[in-house]
Amino acid sequence: xxxxxxxxxxxxxxxxxxxxxxxxxxxxxxxxxxxxxxxxxxxxxxxxxxxxxxxxxxxxxxxxxxxxxxxxxxxxxxxxxxxxxxxxxxxxxxxxxxxxxxxxxxxxxxxxxxxxxxxxxxxxxxxxxxxxxxxxxxxxxxxxxxxxxxxxxxxxxxxxxxxxxxxxxxxxxxxxxxxxxxxxxxxxxxxxxxxxxxxxxxxxxxxxxxxxxxxxxxxxxxxxxxxxxxxxxxxxxxxxxxxxxxxxxxxxxx
Amino acid sequence: xxxxxxxxxxxxxxxxxxxxxxxxxxxxxxxxxxxxxxxxxxxxxxxxxxxxxxxxxxxxxxxxxxxxxxxxxxxxxxxxxxxxxxxxxxxxxxxxxxxxxxxxxxxxxxxxxxxxxxxxxxxxxxxxxxxxxxxxxxxxxxxxxxxxxxxxxxxxxxxxxxxxxxxxxxxxxxxxxxxxxxxxxxxxxxxxxxxxxxxxxxxxxxxxxxxxxxxxxxxxxxxxxxxxxxxxxxxxxxxxxxxxxxxxxxxxxxxxxxxxxxxxxxxxxxxxxxxxxxxxxxxxxxxxxxxxxxxxxxxxxxxxxxxxxxxxxxxxxxxxxxxxxxxxxxxxxxxxxxxxxxxxxxxxxxxxxxxxxxxxxxxxxxxxxxxxxxxxxxxxxxxxxxxxxxxxxxxxxxxxxxxxxxxxxxxxxxxxxxxxxxxx
Numbered sequence: 001x002x003x004x005x006x007x008x009x010x011x012x013x014x015x016x017x018x019x020x021x022x023x024x025x026x027x028x029x030x031x032x033x034x035x036x037x038x039x040x041x042x043x044x045x046x047x048x049x050x051x052x053x054x055x056x057x058x059x060x061x062x063x064x065x066x067x068x069x070x071x072x073x074x075x076x077x078x079x080x081x082x083x084x085x086x087x088x089x090x091x092x093x094x095x096x097x098x099x100x101x102x103x104x105x106x107x108x109x110x111x112x113x114x115x116x117x118x119x120x121x122x123x124x125x126x127x128x129x130x131x132x133x134x135x136x137x138x139x140x141x142x143x144x145x146x147x148x149x150x151x152x153x154x155x156x157x158x159x160x161x162x163x164x165x166x167x168x169x170x171x172x173x174x175x176x177x178x179x180x181x182x183x184x185x186x187x188x189x190x191x192x193x194x195x196x197x198x199x200x201x202x203x204x205x206x207x208x209x210x211x212x213x214x215x216x217x218x219x220x221x222x223x224x225x226x227x228x229x230x231x232x233x234x235x236x237x238x239x240x241x242x243x244x245x246x247x248x249x250x251x252x253x254x
Numbered sequence: 255x256x257x258x259x260x261x262x263x264x265x266x267x268x269x270x271x272x273x274x275x276x277x278x279x280x281x282x283x284x285x286x287x288x289x290x291x292x293x294x295x296x297x298x299x300x301x302x303x304x305x306x307x308x309x310x311x312x313x314x315x316x317x318x319x320x321x322x323x324x325x326x327x328x329x330x331x332x333x334x335x336x337x338x339x340x341x342x343x344x345x346x347x348x349x350x351x352x353x354x355x356x357x358x359x360x361x362x363x364x365x366x367x368x369x370x371x372x373x374x375x376x377x378x379x380x381x382x383x384x385x386x387x388x389x390x391x392x393x394x395x396x397x398x399x400x401x402x403x404x405x406x407x408x409x410x411x412x413x414x415x416x417x418x419x420x421x422x423x424x425x426x427x428x429x430x431x432x433x434x435x436x437x438x439x440x441x442x443x444x445x446x447x448x449x450x451x452x453x454x455x456x457x458x459x460x461x462x463x464x465x466x467x468x469x470x471x472x473x474x475x476x477x478x479x480x481x482x483x484x485x486x487x488x489x490x491x492x493x494x495x496x497x498x499x500x501x502x503x504x505x506x507x508x509x510x511x512x513x514x515x516x517x518x519x520x521x522x523x524x525x526x527x528x529x530x531x532x533x534x535x536x537x538x539x540x541x542x543x544x545x546x547x548x549x550x551x552x553x554x555x556x557x558x559x560x561x562x563x564x565x566x567x568x569x570x571x572x573x574x575x576x577x578x579x580x581x582x583x584x585x586x587x588x589x590x591x592x593x594x595x596x597x598x599x600x601x602x603x604x605x606x607x608x609x610x611x612x613x614x615x616x617x618x619x620x621x622x623x624x625x626x627x628x629x630x631x632x633x634x635x636x637x638x639x640x641x642x643x644x645x646x647x648x649x650x651x652x653x654x655x656x657x658x659x660x661x662x663x664x665x666x667x668x669x670x671x672x673x674x675x676x677x678x
Contacts (some may be wrong), residue, residue, distance in 0.1 A: 036307075072300070079304065191312060194342030194355060197304045 002115040003058030006106060007048045007082065009041040011066055012127045019085070025225050027096070028180055031076035037073045040122025042080075043182040047152060048120050050187065051079035056154045057117065059083050063110060065103050065250040067091040071205055078090040078200035079192030085205035086110065090217065094210075097219035099128070109213035111141060116177065118159075120242075123181040134181035144174035148183040298364070305361055309343055309368035317372025324375060324501035325646050328493070328675045330454060331376045332410075339410035342357075343369065344380045347391055347536070352399050353407030359536060359598040363543040367442045367591070371548030375499035377544050379412070382450035382502075384540060385658075386413035388533035389459045389478050393520045402480055414455035416481070416507060417530055424663050426461070426530065428474035431509060433462035433479065440519070441478065441626045442465070448657075452505030453490050455483050460509075461530045464523050471654045476526035480518045487512035498649030535601060538611035538658055542594035545618035545654040549587045552622075552629035552647045556580065559633055570632070579628050583639055586621035593617050609671040616664035619654035626651040 013019065014034040022029055037045075048060040064070040065088040074085035088106050090098050109121055119138075124131035138145035146152070150169070151162035154176075163170040164183050192200070210217050216242035238244045248254045303337055316334055324331050338344050345364040348354025357365075362384070370377040383406070405411055422428035431444025442462050449458075458481045467473040473675035491506035520529055555635070557580060560571035565635065570576045593614035626648040630637035637644045655661040 072303075075300065075304065191341050192304070192308060193340070194305060194308065194346075194357075197301065197308065198355065200304075201301060 002117055002239060004042040004058050004114055004116050005048045005051065005057050005120055006111055006114060006116040007041070007044050007060060007062050007075050007077065008119070008121045008133065009045060009064050009073050009102070010038040010122070010125045011035050011060050011064060011070045012125055014039045015039060015126055016066075021228050023224055023225055026223065027226050035069065035073075037076050038122050038125045038127075039189075040124060040126075040182055040184070041073075041077075042122075043184070043186050044122050045077045045080050045082060046189040047180075047182055047188045051152075052081065052083075052155065058187070061086060061114060061116075063088065063107065065090050065106055065210075067095055075200055076192065076207050078203045078205075079197045080190060081196070082203075084203055086114075087205050087207045088213070089207055089209050090133075093105065094217050098217065099221060100130045100132035100136055102215065102217050103200060104133050104140055105215045106210055106213055107133070107137045108140040109215055110176070111137075116178060119143075119179045119182045121179065123183050138179035141177075141179070144175050144178045145180070146172060147181040148176060149180050150183050150185045152180060152186065153233045158164050198209065266458055280323035302361060306364045306368060308341065309365040310371070312338065312341065312343060313368050313372030317369065317376055321373035321376065321501075322643070322646065323559055324373070324529065326500075326625075326640075328495065328500045328501050331373075334376055334456075335379060335412075335431055336410045338380060344383060345387070345406050347384050347387060348407060348624045349391065349399075352403040354403065355420075358602045359539055360439060360595065360602050363540050363598045364385070365596055366540040367543040367547040367550070367594075368546035371551045372547075373501070374544055374548050374654075375501040377547070378450060378499050378502045378653075379454075381442070381537070381540055381544060382415065383413055385533065385537045386451070386455065386457075386459050388394040388536050388591040389415075389520055389529045390480060392532055392536070393478065393525070393529045394480075398480060398518070398520070409483075411456040412451045412454045413671045414451040414458050415533070416446045416449050416452075416458040419445055420446050420506070423448075424660055426527070427475075429461060429463060431460070431462040432466070433464050433514070435516075435523070438516050439513045440477075440516065442479070442509045442514060444509050446507045446509070448457055448494070449503055449507050450504055451655075452507050453503045454492060457482050458507075459520075459530075459533075461526050464526075467543070472527045474527075476530070477523045478520035478526035478529045479514050480520065481509075481512065481514055485512050485514070490519055497652055498646070499653055500527050500649075502542070534659060535607055535611050536617040538600065538608075539594050539598040540594075541654070541658045542590065542611075542618035545622035545651070546587060546590040548647055548651055548654070549583070549590060549618070549622045549625040552626045552644060552651075553580070553583045553587050554581065555643050555647070556629040556632040559636075563634075573595065576632060578633060583625045583628050586625055590618040590621050592616070607668065612659070612664045612667040612671070615658060616668065619664075622651040622654050623648075 012028065012035060014036045017034055020029045045062065051057045052060050060082040062074050062085045063081040064074050071087050078085055090194055107119060121134045134147055135145060136180060141144065146159060146161035146163065148164045149161050150164045155159045157176050159174050159176060160176055161172050163172060238247060285646050316337055340485065342355060343365055345354055346365065350356040366377060366381065370381065387403060387406065390398060390603050408469035417426060419429050419431065421430065431442060431446065433440040433442045444462060460479045460481045461476055462479065463475055466475040487510045489508040489510060494504045496504060560576055560580060561569055563570050597607050597610035597614040600610050629644040633642055636642045
């Protein structure tokens with residue numbers, strides 16, 4: 001067992017930013033907008049670093065696919081405790097069309113190349129909310145998957161996982177190598193400390209292109225239009241319950 | 255989109271607004287395109303951006319939610335200080351050989367502005383550490399640095415700068431605390447006042463008069479000492495109730511026959527005045543940064559409010575009277591930032607930065623008060639009320655025109671420096 005964990009980190013528009021649709025309706029405004037690491041990816045990094053601190057794994061490798069700025073996201077992972085980074089350069093039109101299918105192909109290729117024992121990802125990204133990359137990566141590798149993880153523990157060459165599902169919590173045990181995706185309650189990501197930010201500068205980030213991994217980036221999806229959700233209509237106040245029932249009947253709701 | 259940190263929303267401050275400020279704009283610009291060297295740059299390097307991000311996140315998530323509570327109770331914010339210490343956000347000036355990070359003045363100012371944005375009471379408690387440590391950093395022997403700076407990096411301890419007295423603030427040469435040499439010790443008697451961290455400090459930097467001759471010039475009459483706070487004879491007064499920065503611990507301290515070993519003298523007897531004053535060149539830029547952080551907060555709160563509150567059929571930000579107020583507030587904040595950055599950069603280049611440091615501190619202190627007051631104005635009746643964040647900013651801002659050299663003293667210094675340059 002290599003004891004190596006691959007953690008995927010995605011650079012997304014910061015959760016606190018008010019999203020604006022571009023005037024040509026082809027997407028959202030990203031120029032000059034604050035970006036940061038996807039919050040679920042932060043949770044994945046934290047889990048990987050925790051496993052390393054418990055000495056259950058040996059090395060944490062942070063991976064990001066995107067333009068030059070993705071290196072900032074990798075640096076944040078390094079400052080949180082990842083050992084080294086891999087930046088898969090994707091820019092321009094390729095980046096606009098980059099989706100879970102392409103990323104999962106890249107991650108699968110990297111997992112083989114790096115002889116990874118575990119792939120930790122966020123359950124979904126807050127920009128596209130796809131919730132697909134983890135599942136697709138596991139399928140491409142024919143590895144077990146533990147998605148929506150709220151608890152992870154390693155037991156020899158198996159992983160005990162608690163999953164958050166609609167009905168409650170599901171306890172499963174899967175073999176390694178495996179893909180695990182992190183849900184909100186898995187942990188609370190640490191702040192990178194100032195000394196760790198300084199140490200992260202010395203850690204290496206390798207760069208490569210998808211072609212180096214033999215991955216074809218062609219998208220099977222085409223974005224036709226992006227538009228704002230409909231404006232919320234004002235409600236109205238009623239005086240009594242009878243009025244409320246009357247209005248609901250009028251609107252054909254009951 | 256999942257709501258991740260609900261405290262953020264309760265704090266009511268949106269990060270998006272800050273995008274337009276000078277520091278953040280450079281943080282967003284691609285770090286990959288190296289512009290041809292114009293010999294002048296407003297760009298932060300990657301590490302500085304990360305430091306700034308860390309401090310900003312900490313301020314938003316840890317300081318802002320609890321600041322109003324600490325302001326009302328006046329309780330010392332030790333839990334926050336401890337967390338900041340664990341993250342390496344304080345004691346930035348301590349050199350690496352003594353366990354610190356040896357950050358440049360510029361880097362510590364970046365962090366200070368972000369923490370002050372959260373609460374200047376918390377930030378002042380933290381900054382008082384830098385002020386107390388500075389004489390030791392600039393004038394301490396290796397042994398003194400190891401002993402007194404080393405311990406600050408091993409545990410979250412506080413220290414204080416003990417110079418001001420009830421009868422002497424701006425006129426440092428007028429201090430009356432006496433230190434008399436007796437054998438291998440100095441015996442100190444006197445009273446200090448308005449000492450930040452006075453009741454929480456593990457040790458003090460103390461300035462006392464060692465030469466009783468009134469004709470002796472200030473440059474030879476005073477000595478700087480490091481005093482352990484638990485020395486017998488040190489009497490810590492009550493916590494003073496101040497107008498603002500109320501969680502910061504300010505006290506009077508009485509020294510009654512306190513014995514200080516001669517090993518704790520900084521440099522030598524008589525060298526104190528220069529050390530005490532020299533510390534300010536390093537600590538005025540962060541104080542200016544703190545005032546800028548407060549002003550930025552006031553601007554952001556006022557801007558958010560102005561875009562929501564409606565009157566006469568539109569949001570008040572669309573009324574020119576209000577938008578002009580906001581414009582002037584923005585001007586002041588941007589300029590204050592540039593001023594402290596220059597002052598910090600100058601001292602990092604190894605040059606005497608007195609001129610720039612005084613300009614930065616004077617300007618930032620003045621505009622912090624103006625901007626905070628304007629913010630209250632924009633909030634209208636709500637601004638006067640303690641349920642809204644701006645009245646606290648106005649109360650907190652006042653001290654920036656007083657401590658670390660009053661607005662008037664800064665003007666004396668700037669005039670002296672300016673005229674001194676004009677003579678050459």
